[in-house]
Amino acid sequence: MADMGNLWEDLRKQARQLENEIDLKLVSFSKLGTNYSSHNDYGSQPNEEHTLSKSESAPLINKSSSEHMFDTMAMEIEQLLSKLQDVNDRMSDYTQNISMSSPSAALLHTLQRHRDILQDYSHEFHKTKANISAIREREDLLGSVRRDISAYKNSSGLNRRTDMYLKEHDHIRSSEKMIDDQISIAIATKENLQSQRKVLGTITQKMNSLANRFPLINTLMQKINLRKRRDTIILASVIATCVIVLLLYAFH
Numbered sequence: 001m002a003d004m005g006n007l008w009e010d011l012r013k014q015a016r017q018l019e020n021e022i023d024l025k026l027v028s029f030s031k032l033g034t035n036y037s038s039h040n041d042y043g044s045q046p047n048e049e050h051t052l053s054k055s056e057s058a059p060l061i062n063k064s065s066s067e068h069m070f071d072t073m074a075m076e077i078e079q080l081l082s083k084l085q086d087v088n089d090r091m092s093d094y095t096q097n098i099s100m101s102s103p104s105a106a107l108l109h110t111l112q113r114h115r116d117i118l119q120d121y122s123h124e125f126h127k128t129k130a131n132i133s134a135i136r137e138r139e140d141l142l143g144s145v146r147r148d149i150s151a152y153k154n155s156s157g158l159n160r161r162t163d164m165y166l167k168e169h170d171h172i173r174s175s176e177k178m179i180d181d182q183i184s185i186a187i188a189t190k191e192n193l194q195s196q197r198k199v200l201g202t203i204t205q206k207m208n209s210l211a212n213r214f215p216l217i218n219t220l221m222q223k224i225n226l227r228k229r230r231d232t233i234i235l236a237s238v239i240a241t242c243v244i245v246l247l248l249y250a251f252h
Contacts (some may be wrong), residue, residue: 009100009109012110012114017088018083018087022080023076023121026125028073029074029129030124032069032073061247070136084114095111179250182250193235204221206223207221
């Protein structure tokens with residue numbers, strides 16, 4: 001019976017020692033989460049651009065060190081909680097064996113108290129771990145956004161110059177197309193005038209032939225020739241004016 005009592009005391013001593021270690025680890029773990037949160041709390045900064053630039057210039061080793069410390073501490077606490085759970089299970093087996101011969105409410109009360117402490121520590125650990133994990137996920141998301149913003153800022157100047165060159169190129173192409181259209185119209189007009197000139201030449205030859213035969217017709221032909229020269233001068237003046245206007249507009 002004395003050996004059983006010593007076993008119980010050893011288990012209680014192990015449980016209290018593990019609980020003290022877990023308590024200290026949880027305090028440090030909670031401080032790590034608080035420091036991690038305050039270090040990456042961008043919403044509380046008054047100037048977002050200053051915060052972004054400051055975060056971008058910070059060394060990446062700080063972040064890697066914090067993440068490594070978080071993972072290491074979380075693993076240590078999980079191991080301690082597992083050991084404490086094992087000790088509680090052994091204490092439960094002890095109370096069950098003792099209860100068969102001499103039930104003790106004090107032993108059951110002590111066991112329940114250790115179980116409650118284990119449950120509280122587990123709950124606090126998982127809550128703190130979840131909070132830090134959420135902060136890390138938000139930090140990764142904000143880091144991705146900051147990288148996109150930085151890339152956009154670096155390329156915005158080049159994009160603006162490229163857009164200006166493209167617009168200027170489009171203006172030049174439009175001007176060239178308009179000049180080509182005007183030249184095509186002028187060539188078509190020239191060909192039409194040459195065709196009309198041939199037709200008029202044929203008619204003139206026929207009229208001259210008739211004028212040689214009939215004097216009155218000769219007088220009429222002279223009047224027609226005078227009017228044709230006048231129309232030719234007017235048409236030439238109009239064409240020259242159009243060409244000058246086109247050239248002025250093209251080189252303006």
